[in-house]
Amino acid sequence: MSSEYETSDTYSDLRSRSSGLAGDEPPPGPAGAFEFEFHSVDEELGPDQRWSTWLDVERGSRGPEPRPSWVVTEQAAIDTELGILKTGKEADVFLLERAVEAIGDNPAKSSLLAAKRYRTEEHRSFHRSTSYVEGRRTRNSRDRRAMAKKTSHGRSVAAGQWAHAEWGALNQLWEAGVPVPYPVQVDGTELLMEFIDDGEGGAAPRLAQVRPSKELLGVYFEQLRDGMRELARAGLAHGDLSPYNVLAQAERIVMIDLPQVVDVVGNPKGMDFLMRDCHNMATWFTNRGLEIDEQELFADLLAMVF
Secondary structure: OOOOHHHHHHHHHHHHHHHHOOOOOOOOHHHHHOOOOOOOOOOOOOOEEEEHHHHOOOOEOOOOOOOOOOOOOOOEEHHHHEEEEEEEEOOOEEEEEEEEEEEOOOOEEEEEEEEEOOHHHHHHOOOOOOOHHOOOOOOOHHHHHHHOOOOHHHHHHHHHHHHHHHHHHHHHHHHHHHOOOOOEEEEEEHHHEOEEOHHHHHOOOEEHHHHOOOHHHHHHHHHHHHHHHHHHHHEOOOOOHHHHHHHOOOOOOEEOOOOEEEEOOOOHHHHHHHHHHHHHHHHHHHHOOOOOHHHHHHHHHHHOOO
């Protein structure tokens, strides 16, 4: 049986042996070929910054694949809030930069995003008509009761539902080829999506703000009709389509503001919403010199639905 003295002697012997291996020269063999370089990382973030939330959300809350090359997915990325793009009655949209510095052989990467943040009901000055959500169901019975009683949890669930409704619509429409912003991720009441710029660093104007030439007007309408057709082919109507919910990016148009997308057949007022979309857009184009028959457009879209 070993005594504490024998244990101590054994420990001293091991130390002396390892000391004999130490020296100025690295030990022979491949072990000496490994060299490590450590770079300090500044973890101090500014007041308008946060670490990227990309990996904080579940896989189903990240954008559809194949993802555009500009999407930043690195864990070391930082989100920096650059300002507000739009203040709305139920949500505000902020400009966000998601960027990661160069690390080793990996180059620096950044992209601009639009961060749409829905307010809870007590902070909203407008409540979307319940007509939009007829036919939709909340799976969780606890959430349904909380929403009916308008508890703080229920108000939070309601705000999150609008964010997730828009998230679901953007995913479905992006994959169907409808001109909508690419959905990057959703996290609670915050929806991150592609920032649609004007090509000069600013935000793309709304269709209502531009005065396109007759030729460009025709190009815009063809794109819009194709987008509405794809919506109709999926059995949907935008539900709130107007020149204020369409962006003009050079010769490209992009539909935005999609949380209220309506099931044309499943919603009792689906046809009315589709007709209103047709009326709003046909009126705008006609007023600018491109004669569009709203009834003809409506009939064309109904053929896609059925």
